[in-house]
Amino acid sequence: MASDKQWITVAEAAEQSGYTVRTIQRLLQDGKIEGWKPGRDWFTTLASVMQYKQEVKMGRPKKDNPDA
16 A cells, blocks of 8 residues: 555544544445555545545535436
């Protein structure tokens, strides 16, 4: 994985974004936010989570929905 990214745990992402841990996990599993799973635990970047949150707020279509 690229070392220039600031990887944080799912719990940290949840705390800083206002989402629940389960929501962050679901977004990672669905590929809606950037993530890395080196073993059992997921890691993400706060930038990825906040970008997703902003897209939802702005009502933009999700990346995985070609019909939107």
